[in-house]
Amino acid sequence: MDLFSTEKPLNLLPYDGEVIYYGQVISSGRLAYYLQRLLEDIVWKNDEAIIFGKHINTKRKVAWYGDAEYAYTYSNTTKHALLWTEDLLALKQVVEQLSGTQFNSCLLNLYHDGNEGMAWHSDDEKSLGRNTTIASLSFGAERKFAFKHKSTKQALSVLLENGSLLVMKGATQSHWLHALPKTTKVARPRINLTFRTIV
Template sequence: MDLFNTEKISNILPYDGIVNYYGKVLKLSEAKHFYDCLLQTIEWKNDEAIIFGKHIVTKRKAAWYGDSNYAYTYSGTTKQALVWTKELLELKKITQQHTGETFNSCLLNLYHDGNEGMSWHSDDETSLGINTAIASISFGAERKFSFKHKKSKQTFSVMLETGSLLLMKGATQSHWLHALPKTSIIKKARINLTFRTIVL
């Protein structure tokens, strides 16, 4: 018996890329279990960035895990991958089964409330290769995730529910920016896992 939905997932991007939104792939009780475990077991640290030569420490916290001690550089700072936790390996397996992709690393972000977000950017670092696949699983507060085309400036958004899965692949990072807009309405925390593949 096939436990997973093998129906073709439609592309929610209008052009120049592929974004598949699978919706909730975990039951509410499962999502809560993983949310609680991730809060307690992940080695969260305030994220850092170099912006216009200035060193910034964010309120948002982050962590980087992988198959090996991969170095990942973004926003002018470098992280060394930690060893997978039991829960992260379970979530990687679920993500790979749904998407058909294979991942060797994961960047996690902890947003304490809606006042913390992510500005427009593309995940186009050299270490990820060209036209890479990135899968995102969300836990906790439901948040809006937005896309903006680099040339046409067309924008659209999708609400990411707790326990939901989204996959960006194809030329998405080359042609589109994405962001997690800030909002004063959201008072609860959100944990986001982005499974990636470091090119060796």
């Protein structure tokens, strides 16, 4: 995306929310650098969830960073934030400038290949507040990101490219589910940074 362009990115959703896709916002020369730094410097852990009373460890790895040691609970497990790294702060600045929103934390996901994904869900935890804004920055393999309306079941998807930014805001989390479908076609890792605001 040209940072000096006056064209405003369009809302991908037809109704009940706003999802703005900015395309690639990180310069091509910095993509490999950031992917390497995130793989090496982030304190990755297998994600944990308690589903139907069963404790599950996912193959996907996660990390949680922020302004302070915020607690964040989802899937019946609680995580405590680590303090920002220098690279995360630099990326946060880019995302805040483009989205016009300030964020105080970031949940990072590491998908080793296309065999790892994310099932349908919405980020509607109480700690995020109502009509929250979530900015998702992607590095590594291109992956399809899907949306499905909770009542009408209308579905749509977007291909998230290396270095791209997607922002979900307004009533999106109240009305739409999103997912990262698994695929056998992707053999490379993808990291996504989801900047959010813990209330």
